[in-house]
Amino acid sequence: MADRLQVTLELGGMTCDGCARHVTKALQSVAGVASAQVPTWQAGSATVVAEAGTEDAALVRAVEEAGYRAVVRERRRIEGERAFPAEAKADYDLMVIGGGSAGFAAAIKGAELGANVALVEAGTIGGTCVNIGCVPSKTLIKAAELCYRSAYPKFEGLTACPPPSDWQRVIHQKDDLVAALRQGKYVDVVSVYPNISLLRGRATLTGGRGVHLNGTALSPGKIILATGAHAWAPPIPGLAEAGYLDSTAALSLPSLPASLIVIGAGAIGLELGQLFSRFGVRVIILEGGPHVAGAEEPEIGQALTQYLAEEQVWLCTNTHITRIERAGGHYGVRAQIDGQPETCAAEQLMVATGRRPNTADLGLEVAAIAVGPRGEVAVDKHLRTANPDVYAAGDVIGEPAYVYVAAYAGGLAAENALTGAGRLYDLTALPHVIFTDPQVASVGWTEAKARTEGKQVKTAVLPLTAVPRALASRDTRGLIKLVAEEGTGKLLGAHVLADQAGEVIQAATLAVKFGLRVQDLVETFHPYLTMVEGLKLAALTFEKDVSKLSCCAA
Numbered sequence: 001m002a003d004r005l006q007v008t009l010e011l012g013g014m015t016c017d018g019c020a021r022h023v024t025k026a027l028q029s030v031a032g033v034a035s036a037q038v039p040t041w042q043a044g045s046a047t048v049v050a051e052a053g054t055e056d057a058a059l060v061r062a063v064e065e066a067g068y069r070a071v072v073r074e075r076r077r078i079e080g081e082r083a084f085p086a087e088a089k090a091d092y093d094l095m096v097i098g099g100g101s102a103g104f105a106a107a108i109k110g111a112e113l114g115a116n117v118a119l120v121e122a123g124t125i126g127g128t129c130v131n132i133g134c135v136p137s138k139t140l141i142k143a144a145e146l147c148y149r150s151a152y153p154k155f156e157g158l159t160a161c162p163p164p165s166d167w168q169r170v171i172h173q174k175d176d177l178v179a180a181l182r183q184g185k186y187v188d189v190v191s192v193y194p195n196i197s198l199l200r201g202r203a204t205l206t207g208g209r210g211v212h213l214n215g216t217a218l219s220p221g222k223i224i225l226a227t228g229a230h231a232w233a234p235p236i237p238g239l240a241e242a243g244y245l246d247s248t249a250a251l252s253l254p255s256l257p258a259s260l261i262v263i264g265a266g267a268i269g270l271e272l273g274q275l276f277s278r279f280g281v282r283v284i285i286l287e288g289g290p291h292v293a294g295a296e297e298p299e300i301g302q303a304l305t306q307y308l309a310e311e312q313v314w315l316c317t318n319t320h321i322t323r324i325e326r327a328g329g330h331y332g333v334r335a336q337i338d339g340q341p342e343t344c345a346a347e348q349l350m351v352a353t354g355r356r357p358n359t360a361d362l363g364l365e366v367a368a369i370a371v372g373p374r375g376e377v378a379v380d381k382h383l384r385t386a387n388p389d390v391y392a393a394g395d396v397i398g399e400p401a402y403v404y405v406a407a408y409a410g411g412l413a414a415e416n417a418l419t420g421a422g423r424l425y426d427l428t429a430l431p432h433v434i435f436t437d438p439q440v441a442s443v444g445w446t447e448a449k450a451r452t453e454g455k456q457v458k459t460a461v462l463p464l465t466a467v468p469r470a471l472a473s474r475d476t477r478g479l480i481k482l483v484a485e486e487g488t489g490k491l492l493g494a495h496v497l498a499d500q501a502g503e504v505i506q507a508a509t510l511a512v513k514f515g516l517r518v519q520d521l522v523e524t525f526h527p528y529l530t531m532v533e534g535l536k537l538a539a540l541t542f543e544k545d546v547s548k549l550s551c552c553a554a
């Protein structure tokens with residue numbers, strides 16, 4: 001490989017994603033430039049890889065002619081070498097199978113390391129999050145919230161938004177947003193990286209480093225599996241014959257049903273159950289376990305059950321479904337609820353009982369890759385599979401299935417695969433959010449988990465009636481529970497049920513990640529009339545009765 005340069009430019013004048021694309025194109029058009037990357041317009045910088053003779057002035061001129069400003073900040077020679085050893089006879093240095101969040105993160109990291117990357121996608125580019133997961137669900141949840149608050153104004157004068165009663169219009173708006181984000185965050189991003197080739201088709205492993213794609217045998221240097229997961233339904237008698245909605249189908253229903261039974265009260269079942277209820281659908285959620293949101297603190301599940309019931313979302317826990325039937329355009333679900341036989345009927349049925357990795361027909365066996373009990377690709381702490389040339393990331397390796405985990409894992413897998421860096425897959429202090437209203441957000445250990453880990457713990461539970469922000473907003477639904485180590489006072493877990501709990505949890509995440517004590521929260525400024533002030537008040541609850549404190553927890 002000839003000597004090359006890496007030039008870092010500081011950019012000015014960019015105000016949107018389109019600007020970042022214009023600058024990227026301008027830099028790519030300069031003779032001798034191999035790649036140009038402007039990660040985001042906010043980043044305000046570009047990284048260019050070019051032949052050694054490429055002049056700084058030519059790069060600056062290209063940016064200026066496109067209408068922006070540029071200054072060269074760094075120029076360094078890449079001594080004709082890559083950040084990783086090239087495999088002999090490889091078609092690509094790296095092949096990433098699956099073009100979702102994990103796959104994109106892997107491909108981009110590979111490209112940044114100078115690799116020649118193939119990104120293979122069998123379906124819709126962008127994968128689950130943008131097309132059928134986070135983005136469509138959260139935009140519909142927001143629409144449902146506006147609809148609900150307009151119809152039942154608890155916050156007089158605060159909602160001027162008319163109810164989006166026209167479901168089809170809302171669905172179209174959701175589809176427009178999905179299309180725009182898919183284009184901006186995935187399709188366009190591929191073109192920023194000239195050393196990523198997007199290949200369409202379904203890839204299968206053929207053993208060793210072999211991949212079969214569209215009738216062609218390929219042999220990349222390293223492979224990353226990022227094939228995601230699909231909705232899974234339990235083997236309930238009659239379910240397959242009756243048919244049902246999964247979350248994808250539910251988020252694109254052509255019209256609203258009058259009534260809906262949701263099986264499963266995990267994150268997706270709860271979020272979508274409340275969403276449909278707020279659009280006027282009669283919703284019953286059936287849950288096998290003793291609590292909704294079973295992985296959360298029981299106090300949170302109980303309180304959420306009450307709030308949902310106040311909105312006419314009926315939740316049945318300890319439900320064992322014995323049979324599902326469909327007749328006369330209605331579903332009938334027979335079940336034992338708390339040991340008593342019951343029958344529920346509704347126009348529609350949605351199953352939200354989890355997702356399973358996409359590993360069938362991937363050729364794992366022939367590639368000597370082991371799988372776990374749910375079909376997930378088994379990986380070590382560096383995300384390497386049993387086949388030393390194949391790594392895996394994202395939902396395909398099983399829980400926890402969050403998009404930010406998938407993206408983190410994809411980048412890490414690419415770096416480890418290409419450079420042998422041996423970076424650890426570390427999920428310490430991983431926060432998560434259930435986007436109900438109020439939201440559930442959690443980080444670290446629950447009280448029960450801390451005890452099973454052998455910790456002596458103390459806990460504090462603060463109702464939101466003690467949080468000034470909640471009082472001022474006239475929404476005191478929720479609570480904050482902190483779990484701390486007895487003796488040291490180290491914060492082991494924080495669990496929040498509140499409006500905007502997803503924002504509150506980030507402060508607790510830093511505290512858990514960096515081993516802070518409850519007292520550190522108490523001694524840290526928290527702005528008055530913010531929801532995150534609740535964390536400080538909850539921390540104070542370990543020692544004081546916060547109802548007797550003055551303003552600002554003084």
Ligand SMILES: Cc1cc2nc3c(=O)[nH]c(=O)nc-3n(C[C@H](O)[C@H](O)[C@H](O)COP(=O)(O)OP(=O)(O)OC[C@H]3O[C@@H](n4cnc5c(N)ncnc54)[C@H](O)[C@@H]3O)c2cc1C
Nearest residue numbers: 098100101102122123127128129133203228394395401403
């Ligand atoms: C309704 C719903 C709501 C969600 N909400 C959130 C949320 O709010 N926050 C959050 O963090 N997470 C959320 N998630 C989870 C999140 O979407 C996933 O964890 C994440 O998108 C997984 O990314 P991935 O790259 O591992 O897989 P995917 O995005 O599923 O990508 C896998 C890709 O691989 C392709 N593929 C499969 N097999 C092959 C093959 N053999 N050859 C080529 N291509 C193949 C597929 O077509 C797919 O595009 C939600 C999920 C759902 C379903």
